[in-house]
Amino acid sequence: MRYPPAFVLKRLILLLMIVWTAATLNFFIPKLTPRNPLREKLLEDASRGGYIPPGFNEMVQGYEKKFGLDQPVWKQYLTYMGDMARFDLGYSISNFPKTVGELIGEAIPWTIGLLTVTTALAFLIGTLLGALIAWSRSPSWLNYLVAPLLTLSAIPFYLLALILIYFVAFQWKLLPLGGGYSFGIVPSFSAAFIFDVMKHAILPALSIILASTGGWAIGMRGMMVTVQGEDYMTFAEAKGLKPRRLFFRYAVRNALLPQVTGLALSLSFIVSGSVLVELVFGFPGIGTLLARSVGQLDYFLIYGIVFIIIVAIGVAMFIMDMIYPLLDPRISYE
Amino acid sequence: MDRLQGVLRYIRRNPALGAGIGILLFLILFSVIGSFITNPQDAYPLAAPASKPPSAEFIFGTDGQGRDLFAVAVAGTWLTIRIGLIAGVIGVTIGTVLGFTSAFYGGWFDIVVRWVVDVLLTVPGLLVLIVIASSLGDKAVDINGMALIIAMLAWMGPTRTIRSQVLSMRERPYVMMARLNGMSGLSIIFRELIPNLLPYLGASLVGSTNGAIFASIGLAALGLGPLRDPTLGVTIYWVMNQGAFVRGMWWWAAVPISIIVLIFVMLFLISAGLDELANPRVRRTV
Amino acid sequence: MNDNGYVLRVENLDVQYHTDAGTVYANSQVSFNLKPGERLGLVGESGSGKSTLALAILGMIKPPGRIGGGEIWLENTDLVKLPEEAIRQVRGRQVSMIPQGAMNSLNPVARIKDQLIDGMIDHELGLSRSEMNRMVREALEAVELDPQVAQMYPHELSGGMKQRACIAIAIAMNPKVIIADEPTSALDVVTQRQVMQTIGHLQAQLGSAVILIGHDMGLMAQFVDRIAVMYAGKLVELGSVKDTFTHPMHPYTQMLISSLPRLENKGTFNGIPGITPLLREIPTDCVFNSRCPQAIPICMQRVPKLLEHRPNQWAACHLYQSEEN
Ligand SMILES: Nc1ncnc2c1ncn2[C@@H]1O[C@H](COP(=O)(O)OP(=O)(O)O)[C@@H](O)[C@H]1O
Ligand SMILES: [Mg+2]
Numbered sequence: 001m002r003y004p005p006a007f008v009l010k011r012l013i014l015l016l017m018i019v020w021t022a023a024t025l026n027f028f029i030p031k032l033t034p035r036n037p038l039r040e041k042l043l044e045d046a047s048r049g050g051y052i053p054p055g056f057n058e059m060v061q062g063y064e065k066k067f068g069l070d071q072p073v074w075k076q077y078l079t080y081m082g083d084m085a086r087f088d089l090g091y092s093i094s095n096f097p098k099t100v101g102e103l104i105g106e107a108i109p110w111t112i113g114l115l116t117v118t119t120a121l122a123f124l125i126g127t128l129l130g131a132l133i134a135w136s137r138s139p140s141w142l143n144y145l146v147a148p149l150l151t152l153s154a155i156p157f158y159l160l161a162l163i164l165i166y167f168v169a170f171q172w173k174l175l176p177l178g179g180g181y182s183f184g185i186v187p188s189f190s191a192a193f194i195f196d197v198m199k200h201a202i203l204p205a206l207s208i209i210l211a212s213t214g215g216w217a218i219g220m221r222g223m224m225v226t227v228q229g230e231d232y233m234t235f236a237e238a239k240g241l242k243p244r245r246l247f248f249r250y251a252v253r254n255a256l257l258p259q260v261t262g263l264a265l266s267l268s269f270i271v272s273g274s275v276l277v278e279l280v281f282g283f284p285g286i287g288t289l290l291a292r293s294v295g296q297l298d299y300f301l302i303y304g305i306v307f308i309i310i311v312a313i314g315v316a317m318f319i320m321d322m323i324y325p326l327l328d329p330r331i332s333y334e
Numbered sequence: 335m336d337r338l339q340g341v342l343r344y345i346r347r348n349p350a351l352g353a354g355i356g357i358l359l360f361l362i363l364f365s366v367i368g369s370f371i372t373n374p375q376d377a378y379p380l381a382a383p384a385s386k387p388p389s390a391e392f393i394f395g396t397d398g399q400g401r402d403l404f405a406v407a408v409a410g411t412w413l414t415i416r417i418g419l420i421a422g423v424i425g426v427t428i429g430t431v432l433g434f435t436s437a438f439y440g441g442w443f444d445i446v447v448r449w450v451v452d453v454l455l456t457v458p459g460l461l462v463l464i465v466i467a468s469s470l471g472d473k474a475v476d477i478n479g480m481a482l483i484i485a486m487l488a489w490m491g492p493t494r495t496i497r498s499q500v501l502s503m504r505e506r507p508y509v510m511m512a513r514l515n516g517m518s519g520l521s522i523i524f525r526e527l528i529p530n531l532l533p534y535l536g537a538s539l540v541g542s543t544n545g546a547i548f549a550s551i552g553l554a555a556l557g558l559g560p561l562r563d564p565t566l567g568v569t570i571y572w573v574m575n576q577g578a579f580v581r582g583m584w585w586w587a588a589v590p591i592s593i594i595v596l597i598f599v600m601l602f603l604i605s606a607g608l609d610e611l612a613n614p615r616v617r618r619t620v
Numbered sequence: 621m622n623d624n625g626y627v628l629r630v631e632n633l634d635v636q637y638h639t640d641a642g643t644v645y646a647n648s649q650v651s652f653n654l655k656p657g658e659r660l661g662l663v664g665e666s667g668s669g670k671s672t673l674a675l676a677i678l679g680m681i682k683p684p685g686r687i688g689g690g691e692i693w694l695e696n697t698d699l700v701k702l703p704e705e706a707i708r709q710v711r712g713r714q715v716s717m718i719p720q721g722a723m724n725s726l727n728p729v730a731r732i733k734d735q736l737i738d739g740m741i742d743h744e745l746g747l748s749r750s751e752m753n754r755m756v757r758e759a760l761e762a763v764e765l766d767p768q769v770a771q772m773y774p775h776e777l778s779g780g781m782k783q784r785a786c787i788a789i790a791i792a793m794n795p796k797v798i799i800a801d802e803p804t805s806a807l808d809v810v811t812q813r814q815v816m817q818t819i820g821h822l823q824a825q826l827g828s829a830v831i832l833i834g835h836d837m838g839l840m841a842q843f844v845d846r847i848a849v850m851y852a853g854k855l856v857e858l859g860s861v862k863d864t865f866t867h868p869m870h871p872y873t874q875m876l877i878s879s880l881p882r883l884e885n886k887g888t889f890n891g892i893p894g895i896t897p898l899l900r901e902i903p904t905d906c907v908f909n910s911r912c913p914q915a916i917p918i919c920m921q922r923v924p925k926l927l928e929h930r931p932n933q934w935a936a937c938h939l940y941q942s943e944e945n
Contacts, residue, residue: 014449014452014453014456017449017453018453018456018457021453021454021457022457025457025462025465026465029462029465029466029469030465030469032469033469033470136682136683150599150602150603150606151595151599153602154595154598154599154601154602154603155595155598155599156548156551156552156594156598158552158555158570159570159591159594159595162570162573162574162587162591163591165579166579166584166587170579170580177579177580230724231719231720231721231723231724231725232724232725232726232727232728234680234719234725235717235719235725235726235786235789236727237680237711238678238680238711238712238716238717238719239711239712239716239738239739239742239789240708240709240710240711240712240713240739240742240743241708241712241738241739241742242708242742243708245738245742249727249730249738250727253727253729253730254727254728254729257729265455267456268455268456268457268458268459269458271458272458272459272460272461272548272552275460275461275552276552276555276556279555279556279574280574290464290556291556291557294464294468294556294557294558295557297468299468299469302464302465302468303465306461306462306464306465309458309461310456310457310458310461313456313457313458314456317456327729328729329728329729329773329775330728330729330773330775
């Protein structure tokens with residue numbers, strides 16, 4: 001393989017720094033505020049005469065011992081980092097005795113499923129569409145797509161989600177309003193359940209795909225215009241290549257490189273956007289879990305989710321950085 | 335007069351910029367004229383009968399809690415743009431200072447700045463803001479406080495852009511000439527670099543403002559930050575929270591969504607236009 | 621029809637670009653012919669329409685450009701009338717191009733070998749893999765490149781090597797006509813000479829006809845049989861190297877020759893005083909009249925035709941027209 005050690009090392013350090021930053025922010029930001037989430041929760045529950053699950057008080061004591069005010073901050077920080085390194089994210093306050101890890105584990109397959117499928121589809125469709133729009137041999141009516149694509153690319157996912165819900169689910173009643181699957185169906189690997197899940201996933205997926213296809217198409221169109229002006233396109237045509245090869249192997253192949261870089265850079269944007277889409281649909285993924293934890297002031301859950309999402313983005317970026325040299329032979333020599 | 339004509343002529347060649355500025359002017363006019371003909375109090379609950387569809391009296395209708403949605407639209411447009419602009423201006427200011435110092439002094443400082451920017455750009459700002467806002471609680475911050483918090487994460491993009499532009503401009507002949515002629519660092523920056531950087535500064539401002547508005551609406555939609563003020567994001571929050579669709583109140587959602595879409599399309603067009611201004615495309619698609 | 625033994629015959633070719641700023645008449649009434657194995661040099665200042673002529677012969681004029689009229693006969697086919705798919709089969713196989721900017725003329729993400737082979741595949745030569753590999757090796761050897769270059773990417777090659785790779789691609793399928801558009805303008809002087817020698821050898825070996833476009837009259841004189849001089853989209857003089865250098869006919873050519881550095885008459889052509897006309901309208905007079913020191917009244921009134929004023933020496937100039945009439 002053509003991976004020079006310096007390249008891999010730099011990306012690895014970047015990944016570690018991202019994880020470290022995420023953990024550190026999670027540790028210090030709450031410290032900067034005068035609040036104590038556990039105390040507040042206990043007080044709130046006590047004032048409501050609420051039920052305190054068994055073991056909760058022990059958990060609180062254990063927590064205070066580790067992170068209480070009697071410990072110096074640096075020691076708390078080290079303890080916290082140790083926990084994070086073991087992915088020990090603690091207990092959920094409002095779902096005790098469930099741990100944050102368990103809750104995230106239940107939600108994350110939904111999100112990963114939704115995000116990988118939609119991002120891959122949007123990237124492929126958008127890139128191909130943009131390439132075709134810019135290709136000089138394409139029919140000129142394709143240019144009429146530019147304005148709608150531009151508009152779509154400027155609209156945040158969740159607004160499109162609201163619009164789709166209103167028309168498709170509410171007015172025309174074609175698809176369910178939200179959730180991951182219908183009430184009363186037991187999750188299993190049956191055809192009926194999978195079909196039900198698909199039906200619920202169409203609208204969230206469509207919101208993400210529609211909104212991000214526009215962006216990829218517009219970006220690719222710009223790159224294709226640039227690439228078609230390159231000398232190697234003229235020379236390739238002078239070789240007598242067939243239009244199909246000129247398009248895929250020369251123009252698209254080269255215009256794709258910045259698109260892939262763009263994909264890596266926009267991961268965090270895509271994730272933020274889809275958190276809100278999940279919330280709009282009540283899709284049982286990590287975004288809805290996050291919204292719920294915000295509503296319940298379940299701080300450990302909030303911090304845990306944020307940490308895991310950032311780590312996931314870092315890992316995805318790392319993977320894409322490792323894929324890129326396979327696409328661009330020049331990279332390893334820079 | 336000549337100048338104005340020049341600008342108009344340029345805009346004909348750069349329709350994206352023209353359309354973007356047009357929408358911006360429309361939004362400004364809307365909120366300025368609107369503020370004369372509405373009572374700001376009407377944007378708060380119980381100012382009007384609840385759940386009325388658009389009519390002659392309430393042209394945008396009223397929401398489920400008795401806000402006049404026209405007043406909400408007027409106040410919300412302005413508040414949302416204001417959050418975006420405050421955060422954007424602060425972000426670009428920090429970014430410009432950091433970008434310049436980093437590019438000019440290089441060395442360790444530059445390395446640190448670059449790494450911090452690389453790392454923070456990977457971290458979704460919205461998530462960090464969620465941590466901050468939820469730790470602070472809803473009562474601790476007002477709209478301006480929110481803008482400041484968002485500004486803390488709006489400087490990385492501008493830093494990266496300005497740094498790379500300064501690095502490339504430093505090598506260009508006119509800067510070299512100025513240096514050979516003994517101009518000082520500061521006057522090179524102000525006389526030679528800033529004017530050439532203006533389109534990039536503009537694009538950075540638009541980018542940061544865009545990110546800030548996106549974040550502010552996202553936070554509000556999650557129910558974080560000040561929920562009392564009638565921003566567009568807060569309106570979206572109530573739409574989802576109060577089941578506007580289930581109650582058939584399409585206008586409740588249509589008002590904030592239309593304005594938000596207009597704002598984002600406007601920002602997109604302006605940034606595309608500024609991009610064209612900075613790197614005029616020699617070859618145009620036919 | 622074409623029984624007169626020419627491999628390429630261009631007749632009254634007009635090419636225009638229709639831009640927002642107006643129409644550019646980049647080639648007007650261009651005519652010349654080329655025998656098999658002949659080497660023709662095409663000189664003219666930048667913007668005079670040389671590349672346009674090359675692209676027209678390859679059938680690669682694109683909007684906003686358009687061939688307004690004329691014929692381009694490759695043996696017995698008029699390329700102007702061929703449909704796109706048919707002209708594609710001509711490109712690279714019968715008429716090939718050595719590009720101007722060797723630095724960026726190769727696909728940066730493909731190996732040299734693949735860039736040689738894909739042409740062979742698309743021309744449906746019906747070759748097996750191993751035959752194509754052999755052709756790749758031969759083409760690289762012909763341009764004096766190590767066979768290992770086949771496995772390399774463009775960024776691993778030096779400028780001279782890239783230009784050789786481009787030449788290998790251009791000659792791989794043994795074309796009848798090779799058009800080299802300023803093939804060495806991006807290279808240093810030493811490499812320039814080496815590359816030109818390679819082109820010279822190959823041309824002699826393959827027996828292809830060559831159109832060599834350039835502005836270095838000195839370099840050109842050593843490699844071509846005839847020289848065509850282009851000015852503002854028109855051919856103004858066409859003749860053997862010896863005739864053109866010893867007694868140029870057109871005043872523009874005369875100025876070009878006399879502006880060369882004296883030493884052995886070689887060196888770079890730097891243009892002559894005056895402004896190049898913008899080619900913005902169909903000429904109704906001599907395009908050179910405003911810069912011509914010998915202009916006579918008729919030069920302001922009529923377009924001179926390219927005529928054979930001396931044996932095998934053609935010029936488009938009214939100064940000789942009277943002798944003809
Ligand atoms: N794609 C194009 N669009 C518009 N004008 C063009 C285009 N290509 C060439 N031209 C114009 O045609 C004229 C001849 O150009 P060219 O054939 O490239 O000249 P040369 O190769 O001799 O430098 C120039 O005035 C140039 O501006
Ligand atoms: Mg040229």
